[in-house]
Amino acid sequence: MMSMNVWKRATLAIVRKPVRSGIIGLLMLMVFTSLVAQVGVSTALRTMSDGIGAGMGIGFTVSAGENPISAEEASRFSRIPGVTKTAYATKTLAQVDGARPVMPRQGPRLDSDLAMQVSVLGTTDSSLSEEFQSGLYRLEQGRHISGDGDDVLVHRDFALQNGLSVGSTFRLRQEGRNATVRVAGIFSGNVQAQSPLPSDTSENLIYSGRRVTSALTGNDRIGMIRCLSDNPQDLSAAVSQAKTMAGGKYDVTDDSARLSGVLQSVQTVRDLVRMVLLSVCLADVLVLAMALVFWIRSRIHEIGTLLALGIGKMRIVAQLAIETGLMAAVAALCSLGTGAMLSGYVSSRLLRDSGVAPLESLHVEALPPEQTVLILLLGCAVIAVALAVSCAAVLSKSPKSILSSMR
Numbered sequence: 001m002m003s004m005n006v007w008k009r010a011t012l013a014i015v016r017k018p019v020r021s022g023i024i025g026l027l028m029l030m031v032f033t034s035l036v037a038q039v040g041v042s043t044a045l046r047t048m049s050d051g052i053g054a055g056m057g058i059g060f061t062v063s064a065g066e067n068p069i070s071a072e073e074a075s076r077f078s079r080i081p082g083v084t085k086t087a088y089a090t091k092t093l094a095q096v097d098g099a100r101p102v103m104p105r106q107g108p109r110l111d112s113d114l115a116m117q118v119s120v121l122g123t124t125d126s127s128l129s130e131e132f133q134s135g136l137y138r139l140e141q142g143r144h145i146s147g148d149g150d151d152v153l154v155h156r157d158f159a160l161q162n163g164l165s166v167g168s169t170f171r172l173r174q175e176g177r178n179a180t181v182r183v184a185g186i187f188s189g190n191v192q193a194q195s196p197l198p199s200d201t202s203e204n205l206i207y208s209g210r211r212v213t214s215a216l217t218g219n220d221r222i223g224m225i226r227c228l229s230d231n232p233q234d235l236s237a238a239v240s241q242a243k244t245m246a247g248g249k250y251d252v253t254d255d256s257a258r259l260s261g262v263l264q265s266v267q268t269v270r271d272l273v274r275m276v277l278l279s280v281c282l283a284d285v286l287v288l289a290m291a292l293v294f295w296i297r298s299r300i301h302e303i304g305t306l307l308a309l310g311i312g313k314m315r316i317v318a319q320l321a322i323e324t325g326l327m328a329a330v331a332a333l334c335s336l337g338t339g340a341m342l343s344g345y346v347s348s349r350l351l352r353d354s355g356v357a358p359l360e361s362l363h364v365e366a367l368p369p370e371q372t373v374l375i376l377l378l379g380c381a382v383i384a385v386a387l388a389v390s391c392a393a394v395l396s397k398s399p400k401s402i403l404s405s406m407r
Contacts, residue, residue, distance in 0.1 A: 006315055010322035013302075024295060025327045027288040028383060032335030033342060034281035035375045038274060040343020043368050045270040059083070059228035060239045061130075063251040068221030080241050082234030083227045087128040090213045090223040093117045093199055094206075097178075098170035099162040102155070102203035104196065117197075118158075118204040120172060122213025126153050128226055129207070130255075131191060137202070142166040142185030145207050151184035153207035159186050172206075172216060179215040181208060273346065285382055292390040296320070317391055324387050332376050339372075 014021045062069070062077055071088075078086035095116050103115065123129065126145040131137040145153050154164060164170070168183045190202045198204050214220045227242070229235050235254075243252045296303075306316055 010319045028331035030284045032379045033338045035379050036339025037342040039371045039375045041346050061253045062225040064223045074222050082229050082238035084230045085228040087125040087226045088222045089123040091121045094120045094172040094174045101198045117199040119199045120206050122208050122210040126207040137187050137189035140186050148211040149209045152181040153185045155203045156188045157203040174216040179212045289386040296390045
């Protein structure tokens with residue numbers, strides 16, 4: 001019965017003072033929301049870091065130079081431990097029948113044959129090219145090139161100028177050899193050209209299956225191998241083995257420098273967001289602690305009356321704890337919604353503003369269950385400490401002192 005009286009007094013105290021209870025509850029909600037949002041954003045950035053290896057195509061590139069790579073040699077590189085995806089590529093020049101290259105607005109006047117050339121990059125998988133993996137190029141329509149078919153991927157500006165769409169066909173030719181190709185996809189984006197030649201611009205780059213470049217060049221040699229790893233930790237050993245296999249015959253380019261720069265940027269953003277959210281949470285805790293102190297002091301008359309009726313300090317503390325616990329429970333439940341909304345918004349903005357296409361599509365679990373439960377328990381512990389400090393300021397006094405302060 002005595003325990004029931006404590007619960008009844010606690011609930012009545014909350015109901016009878018809705019404004020006061022609402023303010024305390026709102027401050028608790030701000031504390032919990034900041035904590036939950038911090039967990040959600042940290043999870044998003046951790047997901048970003050973990051997804052960089054797979055999403056950005058981190059790996060190494062083997063360039064043939066003057067020594068074309070045979071299919072047998074290429075397969076040895078693809079079997080290196082840690083290499084999960086491999087794309088073979090060969091680049092050549094060709095002229096186009098039924099279409100015209102996109103001419104640069106400025107530049108030197110070129111011989112007609114040079115002006116009519118385009119670059120053809122024969123690859124086993126266009127989606128694994130560095131430009132697509134890094135987000136410099138983006139597939140707008142259709143699908144990527146895979147396998148050794150006759151499909152091609154053309155730039156949006158090239159397609160607009162020549163009235164091409166997915167399904168259109170045209171012919172490529174080089175020194176008496178030719179290949180009829182079909183547009184499977186259209187991409188956009190731009191990379192700084194290395195020379196004033198139209199064939200070096202992004203608009204005049206055509207991705208194709210390797211059968212197309214083989215038909216144009218008359219051989220099946222491979223000019224470049226792109227090896228990717230899903231785990232950045234395996235990259236160093238894979239690159240070392242690739243360099244050993246290549247010897248002085250091929251050039252092996254490590255992408256880990258690009259990886260370390262991106263990871264450092266992600267970590268910097270992660271630390272900054274964590275610092276901001278923790279600072280907001282600390283400010284909320286301080287405001288809540290001061291509010292609880294004023295809350296207890298505003299109830300000095302009530303506390304004195306209960307003491308005068310013979311109710312002990314522990315039962316008064318229990319009542320205050322129950323009131324605080326009830327408001328904290330409601331605030332914690334509400335923070336699951338507000339914290340998820342805040343962390344989801346911040347996380348999506350961070351991923352969307354990363355400028356890297358694979359990261360923009362990452363799915364982030366806004367509220368990981370285990371971490372969320374732990375952070376809510378931490379919030380409850382913080383509120384309990386704030387309540388204890390607030391109660392100590394009043395209840396540390398003797399009953400006589402409290403009663404005399406009521407006069």
